[in-house]
Amino acid sequence: MNAITIRKPDDFHTHLRRGFLLPFTTAITAVYFRRALVMPNTRPDPVLTGKDALQYKREISIQLSEDQAFEPLMTIQITDDTTPEMIREAHAFGVIAGKIYPIGVTTNSNNGVRDFWKIWPALTTMQEVGMVLCIHGESMGAAPSLKKESVFIDWMLKTIITSFHRLKIILEHITTRKAVEFVKNGPDNLAATITVHHLFLTLEDVIGVKGLQPHNFCKPIAKTEADRKALCKAVSSGNRKFFLGTDSAPHPRNMKECAFGAAGVFTAPVALSLLVQFFEEKGCLDKLEDFISTFGAQFYNLPLNEEKITFVKGPWVVPSKYIVDVVPFMAEKILQWHIDR
Amino acid sequence: MNAITIRKPDDFHTHLRRGFLLPFTTAITAVYFRRALVMPNTRPDPVLTGKDALQYKREISIQLSEDQAFEPLMTIQITDDTTPEMIREAHAFGVIAGKIYPIGVTTNSNNGVRDFWKIWPALTTMQEVGMVLCIHGESMGAAPSLKKESVFIDWMLKTIITSFHRLKIILEHITTRKAVEFVKNGPDNLAATITVHHLFLTLEDVIGVKGLQPHNFCKPIAKTEADRKALCKAVSSGNRKFFLGTDSAPHPRNMKECAFGAAGVFTAPVALSLLVQFFEEKGCLDKLEDFISTFGAQFYNLPLNEEKITFVKGPWVVPSKYIVDVVPFMAEKILQWHIDR
Numbered sequence: 001m002n003a004i005t006i007r008k009p010d011d012f013h014t015h016l017r018r019g020f021l022l023p024f025t026t027a028i029t030a031v032y033f034r035r036a037l038v039m040p041n042t043r044p045d046p047v048l049t050g051k052d053a054l055q056y057k058r059e060i061s062i063q064l065s066e067d068q069a070f071e072p073l074m075t076i077q078i079t080d081d082t083t084p085e086m087i088r089e090a091h092a093f094g095v096i097a098g099k100i101y102p103i104g105v106t107t108n109s110n111n112g113v114r115d116f117w118k119i120w121p122a123l124t125t126m127q128e129v130g131m132v133l134c135i136h137g138e139s140m141g142a143a144p145s146l147k148k149e150s151v152f153i154d155w156m157l158k159t160i161i162t163s164f165h166r167l168k169i170i171l172e173h174i175t176t177r178k179a180v181e182f183v184k185n186g187p188d189n190l191a192a193t194i195t196v197h198h199l200f201l202t203l204e205d206v207i208g209v210k211g212l213q214p215h216n217f218c219k220p221i222a223k224t225e226a227d228r229k230a231l232c233k234a235v236s237s238g239n240r241k242f243f244l245g246t247d248s249a250p251h252p253r254n255m256k257e258c259a260f261g262a263a264g265v266f267t268a269p270v271a272l273s274l275l276v277q278f279f280e281e282k283g284c285l286d287k288l289e290d291f292i293s294t295f296g297a298q299f300y301n302l303p304l305n306e307e308k309i310t311f312v313k314g315p316w317v318v319p320s321k322y323i324v325d326v327v328p329f330m331a332e333k334i335l336q337w338h339i340d341r
Numbered sequence: 342m343n344a345i346t347i348r349k350p351d352d353f354h355t356h357l358r359r360g361f362l363l364p365f366t367t368a369i370t371a372v373y374f375r376r377a378l379v380m381p382n383t384r385p386d387p388v389l390t391g392k393d394a395l396q397y398k399r400e401i402s403i404q405l406s407e408d409q410a411f412e413p414l415m416t417i418q419i420t421d422d423t424t425p426e427m428i429r430e431a432h433a434f435g436v437i438a439g440k441i442y443p444i445g446v447t448t449n450s451n452n453g454v455r456d457f458w459k460i461w462p463a464l465t466t467m468q469e470v471g472m473v474l475c476i477h478g479e480s481m482g483a484a485p486s487l488k489k490e491s492v493f494i495d496w497m498l499k500t501i502i503t504s505f506h507r508l509k510i511i512l513e514h515i516t517t518r519k520a521v522e523f524v525k526n527g528p529d530n531l532a533a534t535i536t537v538h539h540l541f542l543t544l545e546d547v548i549g550v551k552g553l554q555p556h557n558f559c560k561p562i563a564k565t566e567a568d569r570k571a572l573c574k575a576v577s578s579g580n581r582k583f584f585l586g587t588d589s590a591p592h593p594r595n596m597k598e599c600a601f602g603a604a605g606v607f608t609a610p611v612a613l614s615l616l617v618q619f620f621e622e623k624g625c626l627d628k629l630e631d632f633i634s635t636f637g638a639q640f641y642n643l644p645l646n647e648e649k650i651t652f653v654k655g656p657w658v659v660p661s662k663y664i665v666d667v668v669p670f671m672a673e674k675i676l677q678w679h680i681d682r
Binding site: 104105144145146202203204206207208209210211212213214215217221224225256257258259260261262263327 | 445446485486487543544545547548549550551552553554555556558562565566597598599600601602603604668
């Protein structure tokens with residue numbers, strides 16, 4: 001097959017940032033995705049209320065030209081201070097999801113949840129109004145990085161699931177075999193997003209024999225080869241509980257190549273090329289559309305996109321960097337598919 | 342106690358480099374150490390023969406002023422091509438140890454041992470002439486970085502120990518509880534060096550919530566808290582099988598803070614201050630001298646140093662960098678002891 005045309009995808013987890021990066025991130029995301037769920041942990045100000053989300057949506061939308069049919073799907077960050085009234089207001093303003101970051105576990109999470117019992121009223125209201133709960137599933141506290149996802153599942157996710165039977169819950173960017181099994185065997189209101197980079201990376205690609213690689217450093221950090229294989233199997237299995245959320249997270253090079261490198265892999269421009277290649281290699285290109293364009297929308301109760309996108313087979317060299325020196329995932333590597341523009 | 346005077350220490354594992362860094366590394370090492378075992382994996386040319394070692398020793402020695410009583414202890418690198426004749430010649434030239442790097446496991450190890458059976462004649466001759474074998478104990482190949490030390494012990498170290506009962510063998514810069522136990526329970530001809538940074542770091546200090554920290558990145562990489570505690574216990578136990586080898590490894594900042602960061606922690610200026618503090622906190626300052634000035638020399642059959650060194654209690658702020666922008670371990674941190682100069 002030399003070309004493949006499918007329903008235009010959605011990215012159910014992306015970071016568009018604010019300020020100087022926003023024109024670029026919006027433009028490049030709109031090329032590949034019809035919709036994207038925009039994470040709320042922005043700087044200088046996070047998106048905490050419906051009004052914040054509306055303001056942020058305006059900032060994004062003015063970047064778009066008239067012929068770009070891109071829709072940002074808005075989220076707010078759930079903190080210890082989020083009240084039921086704030087949930088209702090956000091829902092009224094069109095916010096479709098609330099995002100939990102346990103405090104301090106990743107980039108821009110210093111205002112994350114400190115005391116999970118304080119957010120119970122907010123979660124109860126989210127269930128009531130039908131807002132989706134997106135969780136960065138890593139424990140704060142003393143657990144080592146390689147165990148944080150596992151500890152979070154046992155320590156808090158099980159409690160949340162037991163408490164909320166109608167709340168739609170997404171364990172974001174899962175990285176372990178344990179998380180795959182937990183979501184697969186969990187209730188119907190539990191799903192997971194999987195990133196593209198976690199299908200290709202293990203811890204060795206961060207700390208291994210090639211040296212320390214900041215451009216492969218993300219949270220949750222890539223784990224073992226067995227974990228990677230479990231993620232690949234989940235993606236190629238055609239199970240509707242697993243769908244794409246790239247967690248694409250651009251940082252200028254000097255925020256990555258420094259003494260305290262920021263977590264995040266910038267995959268927006270390469271995610272779909274890599275996925276076409278991945279599904280082709282697994283011999284299940286017929287399942288590509290479900291993973292990137294169907295299952296996520298269905299979980300969120302959104303209409304499927306009408307627009308199409310075409311990928312053409314042929315070598316494409318990934319740029320070494322994008323504007324203001326943002327290094328993409330797989331920089332300078334040759335990929336096998338590229339978008340037909 | 343406000344001051345402590347002990348026999349001047351030896352560093353049984355250091356990287357002085359060649360070229361532009363050498364005047365600096367030699368000068369700073371000579372401040373703290375009477376002798377240092379100088380690693381042979383230099384660039385552009387490694388130290389492979391007795392003649393190479395003699396040349397390198399000259400390069401080091403001309404950096405010293407007349408009043409500096411510093412002696413570099415020379416090593417050669419053992420490769421697949423090292424012959425028994427090369428061992429005899431090196432021994433005749435005063436080389437006291439041969440260093441094994443399995444190929445590709447660390448900085449400047451691309452010429453490392455590929456086929457361990459090829460080095461058996463060299464090891465046999467080293468045993469015969471009384472040269473010490475220093476081993477970078479990590480397996481090459483597919484084992485993940487966190488397992489490489491463990492795999493090396495099972496895969497090759499046990500075989501070497503079984504084969505050579507009179508060869509003095511040092512498992513360098515050990516990082517795991519398993520290695521501590523293995524060396525402790527091993528034969529008398531087996532010892533281990535322990536670095537200073539591995540007493541203070543775990544993997545969290547490289548990939549944890551503070552971000553990716555290249556200045557804490559080294560090979561073997563720091564492991565778990567349980568491993569760190571086992572190393573601390575080995576050091577404070579007063580067991581003569583464990584002694585200091587700092588593995589101090591300076592890199593200019595741009596080799597660390599980059600897309601493929603080099604492995605190595607530069608501890609030369611802070612190692613002894615940290616160790617005095619460590620032994621004080623453990624309540625066993627009486628064991629400090631053994632670890633840094635006695636056990637190593639005894640294992641190598643070298644006379645104990647006559648010179649003394651004094652440390653004074655009081656805050657010392659570690660410089661943010663040394664010449665040509667080399668960032669030291671614990672940069673800008675306040676240490677509790679400093680050398681009395």
